[in-house]
Amino acid sequence: MADTTGIEWTDSTWNPVTGCTKISDGCTHCYAATFAERWRGIPGHHFEAGFDIILRPERLRLPMTWTKPRRIFLDSMSDLFHQDIPDTYIAQVFAIMALTPRHTYQVLTKRHARMKALLSRATFWHDVAQQGREHFARCQEDWLAAGAMLGGKPLPNVWLGVSVEDQKWADIRIPALLGTPAAVRFLSCEPLLGPVNLKRAVITMGSERGHGLTASYVHAAGCCESGLHGIDWVIAGGESGPGARPMHPQWARHLRDQCTWAGVPFFLKQWGEHAPEDHGHDRGAITLIDTQGRTWNGREALAPPDAVRMRRVGKKAAGRLLDGASYDAAPAAR
Structure with a gap:
């Protein structure tokens, strides 16, 4: 806190x-x-x-003491x-x-x-x-x-989000999120451990526009204007700390491109401990990883063409640039 x-x-x-x-x-x-x-x-x-x-009930009133919106x-x-x-x-x-109501709350589960x-x-x-x-x-x-x-109606100052680390959990958690009353819905794809097709997860709601399977579904303002119906924000990031697993650059690019197509704000939080070697990193232990998350260390000759060399350089050195650009988009407070 x-x-x-x-x-x-x-x-x-x-x-x-x-x-x-x-x-x-x-x-x-x-x-x-x-x-x-x-x-x-x-x-x-x-x-x-x-x-x-x-x-921690002694902390419940804390936001009431913060006078400036945040x-x-x-x-x-x-x-x-x-x-x-x-x-x-x-x-x-x-x-x-x-x-x-002066504050905006981001609730992730x-x-x-x-x-x-x-x-x-x-x-x-x-x-x-x-x-x-x-x-x-x-x-x-x-x-x-x-x-x-x-x-x-859903509280306009409360954003609800789910963690989505790979396609398995995208297909399970995103439909549940879309079926939950919320003013803003977001995804935290961190740590991103595999490729995620967001449109596939949305389609499981019953149609390509995300309608049809749940009577409790509540439309957010302007939700039908997005190709990712009901998803208002996507955060992505790699894993940090001991034992961190690398995030393949193509997973991050694919999420970015889906959000660009759908007009959904995209935020790249971090690479984590590993960064792509072709982003200018020439030091640190190497992990060779393909787009399915499989590692090929010591078997480079067998690695598929989509395998990339990731360097363990530490969170700070890895930074948060993707192809030379930062991605900081977020929804406006409602």
Whole structure:
């Protein structure tokens, strides 16, 4: 939790919960788990319990103290829709977001099914209203304003996103995201571990325009103007830290090109520990990787034509340029 953050696509982080459990390949080298587990068993330390799920109710009101509007990444050290977090507590988090419309909240999850089920229930929004009135509204006028935001529609200041590390999880999580009421929907393709065809994932909703399979689907403003119906933003990035896996340049290019075709903002966050050798890197250990994610170290003669040489140069040296350009596009606050 921080007033400022090194995460390039947000302004601040807010962690009313800490801790999580690994659920898919993208979690293998989780930076948050690695950081928290360093302190397990140290009496009095904030992460004395390591990366176990812990509710932090003392932090719930923090965004109310931030007077200047900002983009806030929710639960950078957890997953709000983890099965061990009570519905009532999630309702309190949403009540705070309703009461602070000046901020834009970016909520990212790998628990797509629970997010969709919970946010599609009318009873959940009744719980949000109840928790807001009982615990956080400082006066009747505050809650009337927040109630107007609720109004049977998704909160306009809350962006919902899912993690998409490869095609398998794109095909599972993207349709669930598209079926979840949201003002803005985004994808975090980080760590990107394989090629992702976004249009294929959207088509699983029932048609090429993404309509048809879920009665709970709620259209975002202007969603039908995009070729990636309902997806408003795509973030991509490679993996960093010990054991980091390289991101093939063609995976990043393919995402960029799909977003360009569809008119969807694209943000390249980082290469991670590895960078393409042809981007000017001539030092660091080499990994030869093809577009399917297979490595060919020591078998260069057998590698397919799409294999590229990636150098492990470190996150800072690798940077975030793709073919000499930076990609920093993001949706406007609503």
